[in-house]
């Protein structure tokens with residue numbers, strides 16, 4: 155940078171002056187962040203047991219997140235707590251750590267209780283598995299004599315009995331499973347009333363929407379008055395209020411706010427974008443996003459129906475893009491395996507149908523099929539959905555950098571939960587929503603909810619800047635041609651075939667997992683559905699078709715990926731240096747615009763919502779270069 159010291163102000167080159175101002179602003183921001191970090195409490199200051207702190211260190215977790223800093227002391231004090239904090243903010247450890255610490259004091263006593271001391275209720279089997287894995291790994295790392303088990307409704311009775319025979323202290327389950335256990339005599343309500351000390355309702359905003367109200371009532375009727383109740387939620391809703399009244403006694407309500415005093419349901423480290431296109435052009439746009447590589451991998455794509463998921467998979471396959479599919483009709487072993495493989499980085503693109511809105515639709519579809527079936531009096535493949543399935547909400551997808559809404563979600567809450575699959579804990583991410591004219595009303599609702607009352611006109615979701623119209627149009631002919639070839643029959647056959655394969659796989663996986671619990675790479679779930687290899691002209695899009703701006707954008711995205719890959723540490727956590735790098739590092743969406751303007755575009759690319767971002771959107775390194 156030029157040395158301007160001693161020069162009269164008027165002589166200073168305006169660009170240099172501007173750069174200096176940016177530099178000063180950056181220094182102020184860094185200082186503010188450092189001060190913020192200094193105010194943060196450590197796990198030691200939260201009076202967490204040293205065994206737990208050592209376990210966290212082994213997991214790469216060094217510093218509590220804000221919700222953990224706030225909630226842990228209250229939970230350790232024995233208070234009922236309602237904790238509302240955005241997706242990915244670390245709510246699971248916020249309750250698991252103090253819960254375990256409280257059980258540590260009992261684990262020396264020789265006499266085991268007849269029923270678990272802690273119940274953790276979650277809305278889906280996937281979450282059950284995830285929370286169980288987390289609590290088990292903490293117990294193992296702490297080397298304490300505490301036993302945790304998970305129960306789900308689909309387990310055979312004998313497995314449930316075996317699981318409970320060891321008198322576990324912690325039970326992780328779904329609300330539907332408990333009345334079943336009572337009815338089958340696997341759990342004894344009176345014993346629970348005697349033993350239960352802590353009840354956790356995780357993802358409380360979802361428990362009622364999954365239709366668990368009656369199940370929960372049968373549980374609460376046996377919860378003793380002395381039992382400490384914790385309710386964790388990513389969003390506020392009337393359901394959460396209902397549960398609060400049903401179960402908690404005079405709770406401490408923690409609503410974690412970010413920024414000055416603004417409550418932001420989506421983490422500010424997630425940049426949200428949208429693309430306006432017709433419903434028919436969604437295939438074309440997703441092809442452009444993925445094939446021209448203007449979005450960061452790993453990518454999670456949401457669609458609303460299973461058929462559309464298969465159509466998308468077959469369509470992308472023709473262009474040599476391999477994806478895996480996750481939905482509620484797959485067997486549970488397959489679903490868990492797909493999640494594990496995706497989290498382990500074995501594939502980059504996952505197409506997911508989410509939660510019960512999709513289930514309702516699919517059930518309708520199945521009903522329709524049923525009726526047709528009866529009239530035709532013919533036997534055909536019928537999908538059966540898992541009522542405890544929840545692929546998205548609360549699931550900790552690791553290192554997802556981009557979430558794409560191919561179909562828009564049915565509600566604001568759905569949007570928040572989908573977007574929350576990226577930008578988890580201290581990582582950054584982005585989302586791109588494809589919005590057709592039919593989606594517009596719902597989209598406006600989402601936007602105005604996210605902007606909040608005072609900030610109605612602010613653009614929280616901005617137009618996606620890295621894809622030019624020319625770039626999209628250059629793929630139109632190919633996309634439309636291929637889309638025509640993916641017929642309804644092809645979709646139906648692939649769906650049936652895939653399900654058959656997964657059912658066979660599921661059995662193999664079951665026995666394999668029993669023998670090799672850590673082996674992930676057994677079966678690949680992103681294998682091709684179509685028998686024909688992609689045509690070369692579709693697999694490799696000729697360079698001349700892509701305009702220079704998009705080529706440049708794509709290069710930036712690749713560079714950023716490489717940079718992020720290098721700065722990543724294995725394991726769950728990051729150190730502070732890494733964290734800072736990821737916050738301010740090379741994210742092309744923050745530093746580049748395909749539309750040419752190199753400085754803060756309207757829509758705020760490169761600027762944090764709270765106005766803390768650098769004014770030119772360039773990193774120190776880039777400016778120096």
Ligand SMILES: Nc1ncnc2c1ncn2[C@@H]1O[C@H](COP(=O)(O)OP(=O)(O)OP(=O)(O)O)[C@@H](O)[C@H]1O
Pocket residue numbers: 215216217218219222239240241242243244245246247387388547548549550574578579580726727728
């Ligand atoms: N203190 C921490 N430091 C670093 N990473 C953390 C910390 N606490 C939790 N994490 C990691 O952050 C990720 C998100 O945590 P978690 O699943 O608990 O979020 P959540 O708030 O429950 O999100 P959701 O509402 O979507 O379920 C996990 O991978 C977890 O291991």
